[in-house]
Amino acid sequence: MAEQPALVAERIVKRFGTLDALNSVDLQVPAGSVLGLLGPNGAGKTTIVRILATLLPADSGRAWVAGFDVVRQAAAVRRVIGLSGQYAAVDAYLTGRENLRMIGRLSGLDRRRSQRRADELLELFDLADAADRIAGTYSGGMRRRLDVAASLVVSPPVLFLDEPTAGLDPRGRAELWALIGELTAQGTTVLLSTQYLEEADRLADAIVVLDHGTVIAEGTAGQLKARVGGDRLELQAPHGQDVRLLAQAMQGLSSAPPTVDAEMGRVVLPVADGAAILPHVAARLAESGLRVSDLALRRPSLDDVFLTLTGQSSETPSGMDTSAVGGRR
Numbered sequence: 001m002a003e004q005p006a007l008v009a010e011r012i013v014k015r016f017g018t019l020d021a022l023n024s025v026d027l028q029v030p031a032g033s034v035l036g037l038l039g040p041n042g043a044g045k046t047t048i049v050r051i052l053a054t055l056l057p058a059d060s061g062r063a064w065v066a067g068f069d070v071v072r073q074a075a076a077v078r079r080v081i082g083l084s085g086q087y088a089a090v091d092a093y094l095t096g097r098e099n100l101r102m103i104g105r106l107s108g109l110d111r112r113r114s115q116r117r118a119d120e121l122l123e124l125f126d127l128a129d130a131a132d133r134i135a136g137t138y139s140g141g142m143r144r145r146l147d148v149a150a151s152l153v154v155s156p157p158v159l160f161l162d163e164p165t166a167g168l169d170p171r172g173r174a175e176l177w178a179l180i181g182e183l184t185a186q187g188t189t190v191l192l193s194t195q196y197l198e199e200a201d202r203l204a205d206a207i208v209v210l211d212h213g214t215v216i217a218e219g220t221a222g223q224l225k226a227r228v229g230g231d232r233l234e235l236q237a238p239h240g241q242d243v244r245l246l247a248q249a250m251q252g253l254s255s256a257p258p259t260v261d262a263e264m265g266r267v268v269l270p271v272a273d274g275a276a277i278l279p280h281v282a283a284r285l286a287e288s289g290l291r292v293s294d295l296a297l298r299r300p301s302l303d304d305v306f307l308t309l310t311g312q313s314s315e316t317p318s319g320m321d322t323s324a325v326g327g328r329r
């Protein structure tokens with residue numbers, strides 16, 4: 001039997017004054033899967049999350065969470081969701097332990113169960129040592145973990161994580177990714193909003209790319225990457241060797257002409273099947289007597305995807321000059 005999607009949004013429209021924050025957004029998230037909602041600042045991620053979490057009414061369109069209408073059955077929706085994000089309620093004057101216990105009590109757990117759940121989460125999120133310090137003294141990463149822990153006190157079947165790793169350093173981000181990965185492995189349905197392409201790539205089963213309130217692309221990470229073409233073979237010229245000679249030697253090998261990055265001393269070949277072309281590259285090098293100091297086969301990143309779709313790098317604030325952006329790895 002086909003299970004109903006855990007989350008459905010149909011033609012959601014939201015305006016703030018004259019600003020179209022959401023233009024007829026459709027979403028579908030199968031139960032037990034992770035949807036990555038990818039978009040730059042101001043794309044409308046938080047707005048759609050708030051609408052689905054019953055915190056904000058849409059101007060038009062409809063949405064259901066676990067089959068419940070987010071407007072007509074808002075109370076039922078609130079019982080099945082957990083929410084973590086920029087506006088979630090962690091009280092800076094309570095300790096980590098007190099925060100989690102209080103949320104447990106407010107969510108209807110009895111005293112003993114809310115205590116036990118708080119202990120489990122403090123352990124899981126590596127906050128046990130800091131459990132009795134007030135949250136106001138926590139580092140950014142610890143607060144972020146407490147925030148996510150707070151959304152899990154009652155193990156909601158549907159979880160909204162709104163930019164859960166924003167502002168974390170790479171290590172904090174990796175730790176939170178591992179945790180989110182564990183949760184999703186247990187069958188929780190997750191709507192994960194993020195500006196980080198790598199995060200969507202790592203955690204999401206499917207990705208919706210949102211830009212200026214409009215869905216501009218959707219699919220798996222692999223499908224999105226396929227839209228920008230195949231692999232890229234990068235040849236690094238050794239110091240002192242003319243990179244243009246290297247490009248000439250590779251002429252005609254790839255599906256499109258090689259491009260030269262003179263500054264980096266690098267030649268990039270767009271190739272349909274990178275592994276198959278390697279022997280030919282080696283033969284051309286032998287014929288020409290040229291050398292390479294490094295050779296890398298790279299799948300297109302979601303960064304390439306974003307650039308192709310929007311003409312703008314994902315992490316560039318809108319309005320900024322993007323002409324120099326695009327080579328970021």
Ligand SMILES: Nc1ncnc2c1ncn2[C@@H]1O[C@H](COP(=O)(O)OP(=O)(O)O)[C@@H](O)[C@H]1O
Binds near residue numbers: 046
């Ligand atoms: N309460 C509000 N009043 C006016 N404009 C808002 C409000 N909330 C969001 N916006 C605007 O709506 C757009 C989408 O915002 P948001 O959903 O927060 O984007 P994201 O979470 O993707 O950064 C932005 O241009 C933002 O400035």
Ligand SMILES: [Mg+2]
Binds near residue numbers: 045046086162163
């Ligand atoms: Mg936001």
